[in-house]
Amino acid sequence: MPGTSSPRFLTQREHAITAAAADRLIPPIDGHPGGAALGVADYIDGLLGAFTFDPPRIWAGGPFSGRAGGDASFEQFFELSRLEELAWRTRIEGSLGMPEREFNGPVRGWQQWYREGLGALGDDFDAVDADEQDRRLDADPAFKKLFYEQACEGAYGAPEYGGNRDLAGWHAIQFPGDVQPRGYTDDEVSQP
Amino acid sequence: MSSPEVDAVIIGSGPAGSTAADVLTAAGWSVVVLEKGRNHLLSLDAPYVPLGHVSNDEIKFMRRHFLGPDPFLEPRTYRRHDTDGDRLFSGDVNNLPSTVGGGGFHADGKLPRFRAVDFKTHSELGPIDGADVADWPFEYDEMEPYYTEAENLVGVAGKAGANPFAEWRSGEYPMPPGADMYGAVLTTEAAERLGYHPYAAPTGVNSVPYDGRPACNNCGFCAFYGCPIEAKGDPVAPLRRALRTGRCDVRPESYVTEILLDATGKRARGVRYLDTNMTPQEVSADVVVLAGGAFESPRLLLRCGVGNSSGLVGRYLMFHFQTLVVASFPFRLHAHKGRAVTHLHDDHMIPDDDSRAFAREHDLPYFRAGIVEHGGAGFPILESVHLPPGEWHSKLMLESPMRDRLLAFTVQGEDVPQITNRIDLDPKIKDVYGEAAGRATYNLHPHELVASKYYAPKLEEVMRAAGAEWTIVAHSPPIEGEGAAGALGEASASKHIMGTLRMGTDPTTSVVDPMQRLWDVPNVVCTDSSVFPTSTGYGPTLTLVALAIRACRDLANLPPLRSDRSSTA
Ligand SMILES: Cc1cc2nc3c(=O)[nH]c(=O)nc-3n(C[C@H](O)[C@H](O)[C@H](O)COP(=O)(O)OP(=O)(O)OC[C@H]3O[C@@H](n4cnc5c(N)ncnc54)[C@H](O)[C@@H]3O)c2cc1C
Ligand code: SF4
Numbered sequence: 001m002p003g004t005s006s007p008r009f010l011t012q013r014e015h016a017i018t019a020a021a022a023d024r025l026i027p028p029i030d031g032h033p034g035g036a037a038l039g040v041a042d043y044i045d046g047l048l049g050a051f052t053f054d055p056p057r058i059w060a061g062g063p064f065s066g067r068a069g070g071d072a073s074f075e076q077f078f079e080l081s082r083l084e085e086l087a088w089r090t091r092i093e094g095s096l097g098m099p100e101r102e103f104n105g106p107v108r109g110w111q112q113w114y115r116e117g118l119g120a121l122g123d124d125f126d127a128v129d130a131d132e133q134d135r136r137l138d139a140d141p142a143f144k145k146l147f148y149e150q151a152c153e154g155a156y157g158a159p160e161y162g163g164n165r166d167l168a169g170w171h172a173i174q175f176p177g178d179v180q181p182r183g184y185t186d187d188e189v190s191q192p
Numbered sequence: 193m194s195s196p197e198v199d200a201v202i203i204g205s206g207p208a209g210s211t212a213a214d215v216l217t218a219a220g221w222s223v224v225v226l227e228k229g230r231n232h233l234l235s236l237d238a239p240y241v242p243l244g245h246v247s248n249d250e251i252k253f254m255r256r257h258f259l260g261p262d263p264f265l266e267p268r269t270y271r272r273h274d275t276d277g278d279r280l281f282s283g284d285v286n287n288l289p290s291t292v293g294g295g296g297f298h299a300d301g302k303l304p305r306f307r308a309v310d311f312k313t314h315s316e317l318g319p320i321d322g323a324d325v326a327d328w329p330f331e332y333d334e335m336e337p338y339y340t341e342a343e344n345l346v347g348v349a350g351k352a353g354a355n356p357f358a359e360w361r362s363g364e365y366p367m368p369p370g371a372d373m374y375g376a377v378l379t380t381e382a383a384e385r386l387g388y389h390p391y392a393a394p395t396g397v398n399s400v401p402y403d404g405r406p407a408c409n410n411c412g413f414c415a416f417y418g419c420p421i422e423a424k425g426d427p428v429a430p431l432r433r434a435l436r437t438g439r440c441d442v443r444p445e446s447y448v449t450e451i452l453l454d455a456t457g458k459r460a461r462g463v464r465y466l467d468t469n470m471t472p473q474e475v476s477a478d479v480v481v482l483a484g485g486a487f488e489s490p491r492l493l494l495r496c497g498v499g500n501s502s503g504l505v506g507r508y509l510m511f512h513f514q515t516l517v518v519a520s521f522p523f524r525l526h527a528h529k530g531r532a533v534t535h536l537h538d539d540h541m542i543p544d545d546d547s548r549a550f551a552r553e554h555d556l557p558y559f560r561a562g563i564v565e566h567g568g569a570g571f572p573i574l575e576s577v578h579l580p581p582g583e584w585h586s587k588l589m590l591e592s593p594m595r596d597r598l599l600a601f602t603v604q605g606e607d608v609p610q611i612t613n614r615i616d617l618d619p620k621i622k623d624v625y626g627e628a629a630g631r632a633t634y635n636l637h638p639h640e641l642v643a644s645k646y647y648a649p650k651l652e653e654v655m656r657a658a659g660a661e662w663t664i665v666a667h668s669p670p671i672e673g674e675g676a677a678g679a680l681g682e683a684s685a686s687k688h689i690m691g692t693l694r695m696g697t698d699p700t701t702s703v704v705d706p707m708q709r710l711w712d713v714p715n716v717v718c719t720d721s722s723v724f725p726t727s728t729g730y731g732p733t734l735t736l737v738a739l740a741i742r743a744c745r746d747l748a749n750l751p752p753l754r755s756d757r758s759s760t761a
Contacts, residue, residue, distance in 0.1 A: 176528070
């Protein structure tokens with residue numbers, strides 16, 4: 001999925017605005033790529049469009065990614081149980097008036113939240129200057145918080161979820177990522 | 193009357209339930225284990241190999257509830273006082289995994305024993321106003337052989353004599369300790385210089401191949417993750433042994449809704465549960481083992497109105513009061529390598545003249561904190577979401593003062609039992625099965641706060657002696673001045689839950705008898721940490737496993753285990 005040309009849920013415009021906003025929250029600096037280059041928009045789009053994949057892209061497989069030995073299996077995402085699908089569809093799509101999703105009341109889904117939140121950032125968001133971008137992001141603190149947390153997941157999570165492009169997030173921060181089945185020697189654990 | 197389908201039905205497959213399954217099947221019993229969560233632990237068909245579902249994946253385990261419970265499907269609620277209204281918060285409240293293996297699956301398993309005084313706090317240290325400090329109905333010497341058995345069954349790595357405060361023990365640990373983490377090498381040296389006594393944490397992780405499972409390879413995705421190579425013993429080892437007898441039937445995605453009583457109301461005849469398709473099913477059994485964990489076990493009893501003639505079901509809820517002393521160093525510490533915590537020290541659990549004087553200044557007779565866990569921080573998403581967005585984000589991620597240069601002491605502070613702290617049923621919020629959510633009403637006693645106030649500066653001093661540039665102190669649950677949400681959220685983040693079905697010798701002041709049977713319905717036996725009369729400052733899990741062995745051996749009419757103090761290791 002990294003670098004998909006056609007997004008799964010976002011429009012091309014929304015994808016571009018998502019990338020620009022990710023670059024404000026996780027700005028590029030010397031030695032650390034920004035949220036856009038890290039593929040945060042692909043990550044968020046993959047989450048919002050998780051149910052356009054079969055199985056849905058909620059939980060990557062296991063036990064190994066292949067990066068530290070073993071057969072690569074993260075790409076084979078898990079089947080969800082009926083209840084797990086209920087939970088994740090509700091979170092992503094919202095409760096949409098369905099009684100089985102509203103046992104504790106209506107739920108606003110992330111899809112709607114992003115559609116409205118990105119809309120409020122404005123179609124020209126990627127063209128305005130940084131101060132104006134900050135002002136617009138600060139106008140909706142709840143959306144900013146949701147977006148920021150998911151941007152962090154996209155920047156520093158396993159690349160199978162669509163972000164952390166070319167492992168650049170992990171490389172920048174000197175985090176080796178998943179290491180099974182190789183692991184570390186006792187000396188690597190105990191020595192400086 | 194038709195004969196029951198099985199000898200025992202076990203509710204929950206965490207350390208408490210899987211130990212019961214192991215001991216009872218070994219004694220020839222047939223058991224059904226009902227677990228509401230999914231199975232990611234091991235194949236339930238011979239030869240019971242790992243399923244390969246577990247991985248080093250922060251999104252899956254830390255952000256997306258892979259091991260359950262999903263707080264949308266199974267919310268819990270929280271408030272501090274009765275006067276807070278129905279709730280302050282709904283969602284994840286002290287959630288432990290809901291999956292085959294329960295919380296044992298993703299604990300990193302520091303498994304120390306309690307000390308003799310922990311079973312006799314009331315008689316040895318005395319009462320505390322506003323709390324119901326109590327003795328346990330037995331002493332350490334009686335528990336010793338069960339501790340030994342528990343350490344062998346789970347596979348605990350440790351070293352006898354390493355902790356000068358530890359109680360006598362009849363044998364060496366089954367394995368030597370695993371690798372010391374670099375950060376803990378620094379903090380233990382500093383602690384020793386300041387007169388404390390750190391030791392390699394006894395841990396339920398293989399340091400060498402044990403029981404057919406490999407040694408830990410230090411992958412570092414340990415606390416909050418399952419082990420991809422099965423190097424954690426709890427609860428894979430007991431469940432696999434139980435399955436191998438051919439007398440254990442584990443049924444995942446089976447949510448128990450009710451304990452069924454016979455016409456007398458004094459005997460359980462089995463349980464009702466909802467299967468994967470939400471279809472009601474029943475299992476009849478001679479004995480019901482209640483092992484849903486100290487949050488869910490009282491919730492189930494309250495929902496079906498069983499066992500509560502004392503009015504105490506759900507009361508005396510205890511967590512450990514966590515004081516976190518966080519320190520940033522001028523160099524990298526790579527705490528993402530190896531287990532999450534490799535050392536402990538007990539010094540702050542032992543009252544001395546100085547701490548007693550401080551206690552008296554604060555109108556307390558004494559206080560005790562808890563084990564101090566020497567640990568670090570490993571995961572970048574966790575690090576990043578706690579940083580401010582914008583320029584600082586990328587700078588701080590590069591320099592990593594909050595992860596790769598961070599060490600933390602976590603004090604598992606003893607929480608004294610208060611009758612007002614409790615689990616009950618939320619009047620409005622429900623789970624996806626239509627059952628009332630559990631609600632925690634929980635506030636700290638001055639004991640916890642004063643203890644923390646006394647010890648936190650001492651621990652900051654240790655961190656500075658180890659080379660820290662700066663330190664901060666945080667608490668969970670947050671204390672006044674830390675803001676409503678604190679660093680770890682509003683509710684207690686403790687994963688140690690105890691005391692909601694108090695054990696004692698008097699049916700009017702306790703819920704279960706000294707063999708953990710409900711006074712009201714004696715063929716219901718609770719094997720989880722609900723039964724703890726006090727919390728001590730040690731992790732609860734080894735003790736709950738030892739107690740489960742004791743109670744289940746008694747059920748199966750096996751003779752009590754004995755050990756000989758003269759053979760002290
Ligand atoms: C990250 C982490 C680190 C930890 N570290 C330590 C440590 O170092 N030392 C220590 O001592 N402890 C530690 N713990 C705590 C330890 O995991 C718990 O003490 C232990 O798991 C409790 O065991 P239990 O069997 O009583 O309950 P649980 O492990 O909670 O298991 C209960 C099981 O019952 C199931 N269940 C509940 N209700 C029902 C129902 N109605 N129907 C069917 N099934 C039901 C649940 O789904 C669950 O799987 C840690 C926990 C975590 C999460
Ligand atoms: S650190 Fe060791 S015990 Fe923990 S998950 Fe990794 S291999 Fe397993």
